[in-house]
Amino acid sequence: MARPPRAVFVTLAVMLTLPTALVGAAGAQAVPGRSQSGTGTTPAPLVLPPAKTEGVAPTSTGVQKALAAVMADSSLGKHHGVYVYDASRGKALASIGTAKPFVPASTMKLLTTISALATIGADHWFTTETVSPSRGSVILVGGGDPLLALRPTTEFPARATLQELATSTAQSLRSQGVASVTLGYDANLFTGPAANAKWEPNYVTEGIAARTSALWVNEGRVSPGMAKRAPSPALAAATAFAGLLRTAGIKVTGSFKPVDAPATADGLAQVRSASLGDIVEYINLHSDNDGAEVLLRQVGIATDNGGSYTGGVKGLRATLAKLGIDVTKAQIYDGSGLSRANQVPLEALAGAVRVAVTKPELRHLLSGLPIAGFTGSLEDRFAGPGSEPGTGIVRAKTGTLTGVHSLAGLARDRTGTILVFAVATDSAPPDKALAARAALDRITAILASCGCAG
Incomplete structure (x- = not known):
């Protein structure tokens, strides 16, 4: 079976010790192993140096200030927004342009797959x-x-x-x-x-x-x-x-x-x-529409709402509510995000990642997120000016329809803080699709690279 290159898994291993292990790693001291020789012992080289941090924790004012310029990019159209949550400290940092919900496109898969993990279990097989x-x-x-x-x-x-x-x-x-x-x-x-x-x-x-x-x-x-x-x-x-x-x-x-x-x-x-856990990783990594629709119906069955897509949506909504993800203002019609009738608040999309950070049984939602510049639907992203700092650091589910572009995921900033985010536009001019996607890349790269302390 083909797996991503080793470099990807170094990043993955660092990112997935969420959230306290990442924060704690900043001050940890590596203890080198020792190898025996005829004349004594010699230190073995470090396999992976401890993560380093600098600066102080991000603030709401700092995040909004750091994002102000790129959020004004005209390629994003009239309806665009970003939601940022500090998962290390359990508080929201920014909610810009989020008064109305958004067409989520494929970021909808985060809600579908976390519901499947929660109701069916990562170790289940079909x-x-x-x-x-x-x-x-x-x-x-x-x-x-x-x-x-x-x-x-x-x-x-x-x-x-x-x-x-x-x-x-x-x-x-x-x-x-x-x-x-x-x-x-x-x-x-x-x-x-x-x-x-x-x-x-x-x-x-x-x-x-x-x-x-x-x-x-x-x-x-x-x-x-x-x-x-x-x-x-x-x-x-x-x-x-x-x-x-x-x-x-x-x-x-x-x-x-x-x-x-x-x-x-x-x-x-x-x-x-x-296993369902591996299937969830595959669906989110490759943005598999068909797989997501199957899991939606499996959620319907698991929640005694039946194996139709309408039953799946009922089960999904009930499951998300139990997980503490507010979808009362959302309109949901499918599991893949193909429907343009879907309307979901950015806080709910980020909420799936927020909840997965705190619940080990939902970890496959995180481990399946594409890595910026390396894997899945982000393999060819984060190559433009201003987006390089996010490469290998940002992990996010992508969403794309005509005029719709979104990212929802997480990044570890340079202070060691885990920032969960959802950023989207559903009004991007069709002839500025690439520019709009590049703007979203820059937004998340800023989160990964700035201290944002204000």
């Missing part, structure tokens, strides 16, 4: 299985694994695959003396419309998003890595599975139809997804 209600009959049952793949890949996290499931199913059938079967498929874990009514009509037809299904392979793509999606992801998965069964020596007859798998059916084989 199961795709085959069952047999009668001799010679096989049903492929989807368990809502967002990353189910056709065959093994080198990507992280490791995927469950239909190939593995077909091989195990064929072995089970042969052990029973069965060489020919009919095949049905059950994708009934999720309910309601497969496409969100609040999405643009072209999202599904152009492959920007899939028809969300509890049973799909490669997120419903006709070919891995391609945009085009199958009209019925579940049927496409069943068709692919039948081909793999035949390759494994099992004859498959008849057509493939949707069925309800009886609870009394005998189990044949199953494959387990990556």
Whole structure:
């Protein structure tokens, strides 16, 4: 599995000892190890020097003063704002232009993924299985694994695959003396419309998003890595599975139809997804719209609101309220942020990060945040003038739609303070998209580099 380069993990290791360990590291003294030799002992070199800090803690006045010039950048349009929270001391430092909520775009995924972690648990996995209600009959049952793949890949996290499931199913059938079967498929874990009514009509037809299904392979793509999606992801998965069964020596007859798998059916084989924690990291790192929509429905199921996207939103809102994230002024319609009808206060977006900093069981929200200039959707960012100080220090979820640009995440400033932030515009002129994104990069780089003491 491909993982980011070692340099990234040095930054990650430093950033994720939140919040007290980072603050305390400033004054810690490294104790060198010693190696034995024939003439005595010699100090071993430090692997990673302790983090250094300087200056005094940021103040509200200092933060607002430091951000004033870049917040006036015309590329941000009329409606833009920033919210900054001192996670080391538990207090808000700045709330500029935040009177009205914003279209969050993909920063919405922070609310979806933290809700999934809180309701389902980071160690949970989703199961795709085959069952047999009668001799010679096989049903492929989807368990809502967002990353189910056709065959093994080198990507992280490791995927469950239909190939593995077909091989195990064929072995089970042969052990029973069965060489020919009919095949049905059950994708009934999720309910309601497969496409969100609040999405643009072209999202599904152009492959920007899939028809969300509890049973799909490669997120419903006709070919891995391609945009085009199958009209019925579940049927496409069943068709692919039948081909793999035949390759494994099992004859498959008849057509493939949707069925309800009886609870009394005998189990044949199953494959387990990556852990939810790893899935959350992947979704936020790569801004995976389809994975986020699956997790939204899983939240609905986990909160007894059902497996539709409307049930997912109900479960999400209830979960966020329990976590202390205020979404009473928010309008939420999906889990990915594709809907332009979503309206979320910046304080709520920053709130997901704020809560994750204090709860170890939600740590995957932080460890999956892209690192400025290094990984995921921030790999090619923070290269312009004024943004360099944020490289390797800022960790943030990105959000992008036409006219909408946002970042929500955290940075450790030079005083050792952990600053949680959300910054956005949903009125950027389309012809100034790159300039608007660069302005957001500079805003967060300022937070990472300034003492902001006023």
